[in-house]
Amino acid sequence: MARDVIRQKINDAFLRKALKNFAAAYPVARAKAFEGVDFEALRSRIAAFKKEGLARLPEMVKEFTASAERSGATVHLCATPEEANRTILEIIRKAGVNFLVKSKAMTSEEIELNHYLGNNGVTCLETDLGEWIIQLAGERPSHMVMPAIHKNREDVAELFSRETGLDCPPDIPHLVRVARETLRDGFLTGQVGLSGANVAMADSGAIGIVTNEGNGRLVTTLPRIHIALVGVDKIVPTLSEALDVITILPKNATGQKITSYVSFIKGPTGEGRELHIVLLDNGRTRLAADPDFSEALACVKCGACANVCPIYEIVGGHVFGHIYVGGIGLVLTPFFHGLDKAEDILKLCIGCRKCNEVCAAKIDIEGLIVDLRDKIRKPAGQKFLFGTLMKNRALFHATLRTAYLAQKPFQSEGGRIRHLPLILNRETANRSLPPIAEKPFRDLIAEQPGTKKQGAASRETVLFYSGCLADFVYPEMCLDTVKSLEALGYEVSFPQKQSCCGIPARYSGEMGVARDLAKINIDVLLEEDADYVVTICPTCTMSLRHDFPKLLSTEPPWREKAERLAAKTFNFSELAARKAGSGIPTHETVNGGKETVTYHDACHLKRGCGVHEEPRRVLRELVGVEIAEMTDCDKCCGFGGSYSIKYPEISQEVLKNKMETIRETGARTVAVDCPGCKLQIEGGLEAAGTGIAVEHSATLLARRLVTP
Incomplete structure (x- = not known):
């Protein structure tokens, strides 16, 4: 991702303020919207029926097609964006018109429908207020639900003035009135209307649409011909599952209990009218059959992953996404638009897992992003860094010891590092860094006499896994950990052959290196039959507890060992908390x-x-x-x-x-x-x-x- 683009978004005062205000208001509104609703139970149901439906997606498509056609609709199954665009153009041309009115449809953004139709002589009018603003600006949405969140009232006033030829002041009620009056003619004169759908029911052939503006109902009822562009992943078995999706969508998307309009459409809306349902595949069937990434299709397009993302809050959707934005957008882009469109944005995820916490379908968004990095091109030198340096424990540790000497010219009087040379100074521009320690923890602990504590035979045993950063930068923190654990009644030892947990390699897409490091550490940490393995770094805890079994899932002997290690791995606070209230002696406050x-x-x-x-x-x-x-x-x-x-x-x-x-x-x-x-x-x-x-x-x- 070009740094000038990132800096431009960081320096966009309105964008930063708008996104920060929304990020602060959203959790409060969301919590209120979910009062009395068991979010975990609801999203677990959605995850379950989505998983089941994706496993038999071709059958679901056939069932929906048959049901919809029995109700009088015409269904067009389109494998590619090009086929979907051609199909929609043919419907419009057959009607003998050249004007299309649209309500919000992210699938139309996915296939770049407006651009295609415009090049073929058809005028498209977006009637969703946010989408119309984006259309006038010649941009793409910066959020799946709030497409114009990056625009201020001055921007909108300028766009409306240019479009209408009137002098539009930056007054929101006035701008809404201008939009209403301008769009009204489109509703009345449009002979073909196009919508998306939030859900489609296989048993009835009906589609469900949730909107906050009346445009959705006008577009689907006033024109003689209604085209619904629907991704095949939106198909669910029955109304029961559809209602779960409709229940969670507004709450998770914008913190509303329910949207202003909930519409179900089954068949044409009257005599002489037509309903065309264009079912878009665009790689969805192939993705649904992918055992590693199929869960991405469970997404209900609520946009909550962007709402809580700290990176989206800083740079917005035009940086943190392609067509679909936010965490799930990073996952879907390689499958819908190609890996080349995803290479830069996949690296932008910081891995905080906040998206996982709010996902309406319990998708492991962060995990999928990390796994996809294995498929993108790697920077020159990365293979050496991870494949040679980090896998070789002695070489890696020797390099860190050398860095201790190299850092000295850049240390302040207090020992901290404030200014590194050349490009590295970007890293320390607004913060100081701790120096690499003269002696890492592994050396300090090796120098200590190996005396056993009184009553050690009856004490629970702990293997301390320090992690690289604590070992070489914060050795005193490691000593404090050993002291605390021993004071709490544990017998602690430090396996000197432990190596990097592999997270840096895995997060950089070097999965082979991560697997090798997992095997090295598993052998080291299972060599001694201790009761627990304790870490002071949550990322290391995650790696030992969750990533090792996943990385080695296709190798049964290693998977079994990884699971044994995972079962005895704890973070320091987890184990220490077990001693709370047990009368451990402490100094006076x-x-x-x-x-x-x-x-x-x-x-x-x-x-x-x-x-x-x-x-x-x-x-x-x-x-x-x-x-x-x-x-x-x-x-x-x-x-x-x-x-x-x-x-x-x-x-x-x-x-x-x-x-x-x-x-x-x-x-x-x-x-x-x-x-x-x-x-x-x-x-x-x-x-x-x-x-x-x-x-x-x-x-x-x-x-x-x-x-x-």
Whole structure:
């Protein structure tokens, strides 16, 4: 993705304000809309019937076609966008007209219908207000549900003035009135109307449409001919499943309990009228049969993945997407428009998994994005970095030790790094970085005498998996972890042969390297029969617990070992929380009062591992502090591992949002459970001169516990 385009969107003051305001208002409205509704149960039902339907998609298409034709509709099954465009043009020409009125249809954007018809002498009029604005601007939608969210009233006034020849002031009621009056002629004179559909029912041949403007009903009833352009993935078995989709759509899309209009159309609307249903395949049948990516077609097109995405909030849909935007847009683009259109945008996902949390069909959007990176071209040198350097533990660690010496000219008096040379300075422009430690944790722990604690035979045993960042940058954090675990009653050992968890390789599309690293670590961590494997990095926890079994799923012996390792892998706070309330001795709190901290939920800890309450129990019951919850405590900090190096401009803007919510709490300490989050947030707060400390929960606990 061209950096000038990214910078342009970052510097677009209105876009940033509009997206930030929506991102803040959406969760509140959504929560209110779902009051009294079991979201998890609802989306689980949708996921189940979508999965079942996709498994027999060709049958569903045949059933819907037969049902629709019995009701008087004409069904056209089109394999490609070109075929769909030709079919629609033929229907219009057969009617002897050259004017089409449209209501909102993302499938028409997918096949670039307006452009095709315009080149063939047919005028298209978008009657959805947002779509009409986009049409006048000559742009594509920047959101699946709110296509003109990036336009302000001045932009719209200028467009309307140019279109109508009138002087339109930037007054919203006036602009709505102008739109209504201008579009009215189209409704009255249009002889062919085109709509999309939110759902299609196989048993009845009916289609369902949800809209907030009356244009949808006018377009589908006033013209003599109605064309419905529908992706075959919209077909569900019956009205029961359709109602589930219609129930979740407005709530998840815009935070409405229900849209203004819900319409069901079965057959032509009257005598002498025609209903043509153009069923679009465009790779959907092939995708439905793909065991790795078929779940992407379960999408109901609510756009919620964009609504909660920290990257979309910064750059908008014209950067974070192609035709379909947001997380699911990144997944669908390779299959609908080709891998070449997806190469850049697939890299823009930071991997926070917020999209997974709100997806109406429980799609593993983030996981699919990561898997698709395996299929795109890799930068020169990446193969060496991951395939040679990171797989060779000795070489990788030797390189990090060399970097310790190379960093010295760029360290400040306090030891932190503020200015790197040349292009690398982009990474540290608005934050400081911690230096690589003189001695990594693996050296420090090897130097300690291997004495057994009293009563060690009866203590539960823990293998400590540190992760690369903590090992070489935060060795003191690792020492604090060992101290805390031992004080909590665990016997801890550190396997020296452990290597990188493979997440950097996997997130960069080097799946072969990630598999090799998984096997190396599985052998090392299962060599000793410990009760637990504990990490202090949620990304490592995710890797050991979830990614290893997935990566090795086609190799049964390795899969079995990966599952054994996964079953005993825990994040530090998970295991520490088990000791809360058990009378662990602690030092007295200073001045007898409780310190107040705020807590940042790491993306992979909360949404990847499902760990949310345990860290708070550790802080309250073991560390003995009060927690001042920040707004959006689980919103990404912008680190994302190598993401902060590849896209520092975006990373720093995400970080600014996080720092703002931290400062609002008034707390002087931020507790985290991720070394990467500590690096990112601490660097930003230190560079801004806030004086706010950032500490891992293991460090805060180590300071309080009395070591036996």
